[in-house]
Each structure stands twice: as C-alpha cells, then as structure tokens.
Amino acid sequence: MTADPRLIIPLDLPTVDEARAMVERLGDSVSFYKIGLELLATGGMGLAGELKAQGKQVFLDWKLHDIGATVERSARVLAGAGCDLLTVHAEPQVMRSAVLARGASDLKILAVTVLTSLTDADLAEMGYAFGARDLVERRIRQAIDCGVDGVVSSPHEAALAREIAGPDFLVVTPGVRSDWSAKNDQARAATPADALRAGASHLVCGRPITAATDPREAALKVIAEMAGV
Ligand code: C5P
Numbered sequence: 001m002t003a004d005p006r007l008i009i010p011l012d013l014p015t016v017d018e019a020r021a022m023v024e025r026l027g028d029s030v031s032f033y034k035i036g037l038e039l040l041a042t043g044g045m046g047l048a049g050e051l052k053a054q055g056k057q058v059f060l061d062w063k064l065h066d067i068g069a070t071v072e073r074s075a076r077v078l079a080g081a082g083c084d085l086l087t088v089h090a091e092p093q094v095m096r097s098a099v100l101a102r103g104a105s106d107l108k109i110l111a112v113t114v115l116t117s118l119t120d121a122d123l124a125e126m127g128y129a130f131g132a133r134d135l136v137e138r139r140i141r142q143a144i145d146c147g148v149d150g151v152v153s154s155p156h157e158a159a160l161a162r163e164i165a166g167p168d169f170l171v172v173t174p175g176v177r178s179d180w181s182a183k184n185d186q187a188r189a190a191t192p193a194d195a196l197r198a199g200a201s202h203l204v205c206g207r208p209i210t211a212a213t214d215p216r217e218a219a220l221k222v223i224a225e226m227a228g229v
Pocket residue numbers: 010012036115116117152154174175176184186204205206207208
C-alpha cells in the first residue's frame with residue numbers, strides 16, 4: 001500500500017529534529033505534512049524546504065491575520081517557498097490579499113472560517129451577531145467570493161462546505177479519529193471514512209498516528225480505512 005495524498009499528518013512536535021525523525025519513520029506511507037506555529041517558530045520553514053526536496057507536499061499552517069498589505073507581502077514570500085497549502089483567517093480583506101499574493105504560484109490558500117475552540121458564547125463576547133454555524137456558512141460564501149481555494153472545517157461542517165462550494169473546493173478537516181484510536185481533546189471527531197463521505201477532500205490526522213508505538217503501521221491502517229471512499 002502506498003501513501004494516500006488526501007491524508008495530511010501534522011508535525012506537532014517541539015523540535016525540527018523530532019519532526020524530521022517522525023518523517024523518516026513514516027517513510028513512503030505519508031506524502032503530505034502540516035507544519036504549525038510551534039514548529040514554524042523553531043525552524044519549520046527550513047524543514048518545509050527539506051520536505052519539498054524529498055517530493056512531499058507541505059501545508060503551512062500560518063493562520064495569517066493582519067492588515068491586507070502585510071498579509072499580501074507575507075503570502076508572497078510564502079508562495080516563493082514552493083509549498084502547497086497556506087492558511088489565513090477568513091476575513092475578506094485577508095483572503096483577498098492572500099489570493100492576490102499567491103498569483104500564479106502553486107500555493108493554494110485555505111481559509112480558517114471559525115476556530116473550532118470558539119463557542120456561540122465566545123463569539124457573542126467578541127461582538128459577533130452570528131452563532132458559529134451561521135458565521136461558518138457566511139465565511140464559506142465569502143471565501144468563495146474572494147477566490148480562496150478551500151476551507152479548514154470540522155468534519156461536522158464538511159458537508160455544509162461541500163454543498164455550498166461544489167466539487168472542486170478544498171475541504172480540509174482535522175478532528176479525524178478511527179474507532180481504534182483515542183479521541184484526545186477532539187470533542188466532535190469523525191472516522192476517516194465518514195469525514196470523506198461528508199465531503200472532505202483532505203484529512204488532518206495527527207496523534208493517532210504520530211503518538212502510536214508504530215506510526216507507519218497506524219498511518220497504513222488509516223489509509224486502508226480511506227480506500228475506496
Ligand atoms: O493530533 P490531532 O489529530 O488532534 O491534530 C489535529 C491538528 O489539526 C492539529 O495540528 C491541530 O492544531 C489542527 N486543528 C484542529 N482543529 C482545528 C484546526 C486545526 O485540530 N479546528
């Protein structure tokens with residue numbers, strides 16, 4: 001069995017050395033990696049270049065959120081790094097700037113609609129007139145209008161995103177847990193097959209694989225569950 005390009009492994013490890021060792025252990029079972037803020041702050045962009053040189057796909061989870069001019073300049077630098085996916089917050093000014101900056105590069109822009117840690121009460125406290133589900137829907141529509149390539153969404157919102165955006169939009173879902181794996185802190189998890197059936201184009205699945213005694217074997221188990229869906 002070979003890697004499934006729809007499976008993205010987050011390298012949520014404290015150091016680049018540990019992330020590199022995990023990539024080595026996973027070998028050819030994984031072709032797509034996500035690098036998040038912790039690693040980006042400690043040499044993650046260098047690791048991104050190494051992974052690209054090995055022929056892997058790289059998702060830079062920067063979650064950019066700043067004035068348009070700064071987002072545009074930052075996204076232009078990141079587009080030049082030759083990576084595949086970049087996250088930005090789903091505000092129209094931010095999304096438009098990132099789309100402008102990636103230009104004709106291969107970089108795809110993903111919008112983070114509403115962080116899944118935010119409840120309706122949190123949003124009200126922040127001054128939003130919408131609850132989480134309504135705000136997610138509004139921001140999916142704005143993401144499409146801004147020319148963004150896809151969204152990050154919980155498996156439970158994947159169907160909504162797919163229904164609104166149609167077949168070509170990227171819908172990347174974290175919160176993926178097989179029946180055999182611990183849920184950790186993912187309160188609203190879905191199995192790999194259910195997330196794909198709901199409309200996900202890509203799955204982000206971390207600790208069930210990276211914290212397993214044999215990460216490669218765990219990755220192959222998840223890939224087997226994705227097969228045919
Ligand atoms: O280990 P686990 O599978 O829970 O990792 C999920 C990854 O997806 C982590 O990198 C986490 O930060 C990220 N993520 C998430 N939920 C979101 C957005 C991102 O779990 N709503």
